[in-house]
Amino acid sequence: MGVLSPSISTSNLSKIYGRFKAVDSLTMNVESGDIFGFLGPNGSGKTTTIRMLCGLILPSAGKAEIAGFDIIKDGVEIRKIIGLFPESSGFYNWMSAEEYLNYFAALYKINAQIAKKRTKDLLEKVELAGKSHVPIGYYSRGMKQRLGLARTLINDPQIIFLDEPTLGLDPKGQQDIQKILFDLNHDKGITIFLSSHALNEVSSLCKNVAILNRGRLVAQGTIDELRKRVEGSKGLLVTILNSSGAQEALSHMPFQVDVKADGKLIHVTIPETFESVNGIIDRFEKNGLQIYEIIRQEMNLEEIFIKLTADTRKPLDQGVPKQHA
């Protein structure tokens, strides 16, 4: 597998429950070694897609490959090289974290010595080493999330799927998991398929994202590409020094400006399409305005997401769901 060969590729992948299309003709590629953000509103089909890719449910139509393996024919091969951190996973509460990880290592047929070392390393990585002998039933939600992540990594996967990995965690816990994911990708080149509603988390970790809405792919690309697609610039914010003639000069400018004076500075918002930055600078200097700073205001991922998924007001035309996905 080459460095740039797709780790995950789908072609018209669909899942239909009765008349309800949970996932509708999804076609996308995730490059090897990427941290890929998979976004969408609740019920858009993210979890169903992840479950199909991991072989937990069969697709109704279409194809998908994980590291070149077909998700229908090569289920066992795929399960050896992937890890899944599900949205809500259950645990055997009577087991300790160490027993739990050793148990899964045995299911993956990992040599006992290697399993023991890996269990120890993973428990240290997720900061549960000190509680490794405590029954899981006594763990907090955050500790269970960490243990779930350790279980996801027990088979040393090449590709990991994460479905809301930081849901319900405190800021420190979220930061820790993000760091672990970043390190895994950076140090080991693991492909990470991250589904999350925490868009700041996706922005900071992912270069490429896909956005799903009502089972359909509405956009895929880098965050910059998506921003361009939705014309996601909110214009330039030019801050000038306040002076007696500044507001008077601004009132004669040949464009609509949003002036907000707060004492020493005046903030002027200018649509980016109006003129080039150099043109604006020249225009301001000719009018005796002293520019303090110019900032390009861009849509953040949350604003892009809301804009791309804003068609939820349209009525359902896919039938009444029997089983939601």
Next chain:
Amino acid sequence: MLEFFRREVYGNFYSWRGAAWLVAASLIFSLVAYLLMTDKELSLLQQGEMIYILGEVIVALGVVMSAASASSTISGEMEAGTMESILLTPITHRQIAVQKLLSILSIWAIFYLISVPYLVVVSLGTNLTLAAVFYVGFFGTILVTAISSLSIAISAKLKSSKSSMMTALMTIIILLAPTMFFSTLFRTTSFGIMLDQINPVSHAINSLDSVLVDNQQTLAEQFNHIWPVIVFLIICMSLFMIYTKRLEVQGTQ
């Protein structure tokens, strides 16, 4: 793959599901044996009939125990969210189901071993001891395997503990009803005879009656009762194979 089986067995006993059955079984066997030996009216029964009653109780309890344990074994794990992680390991889905079946059979094995001393004590002084131990074990094992397989298949198909337990227990009630709840007079009517003919549990119980009360102990003499039970086992195992070939989690809520 023994690790999965070991965890299943441990889980059964840790959760007291299996252990509670064994404790309950010991108490029920003790009570039945005590009543058969000491109750004025029951003690007037022929000894063969006493062994038959005890054998009937052992087989019936084994069947109920296996249905109750097996019917939530897959759906319960799916509801608890533990199945998803298991299904992601390279273990095949059928291996998961087979090892769950074996763990339930292991409870039956202990259950049966507990019952043997009671059978021996009640049959002391007769030539029925070996026959009682053999036929109760034989029919019990076949029926428990069949019912457990069927219940696991139901559990895999329905994916809901409540539905699968209800369905499995209704099936058991229907199977046990003719011998346990219907009167002897009803069973001699043509409808009662037809029910007995198509009911594998009735065949097993009638076979115990034939062996222990009528003293017809050879396998050849019991062939007419044995083959319907074997056919039932084959049907249940086939359903087990079909529905456990691929275990799927449900779509998200």
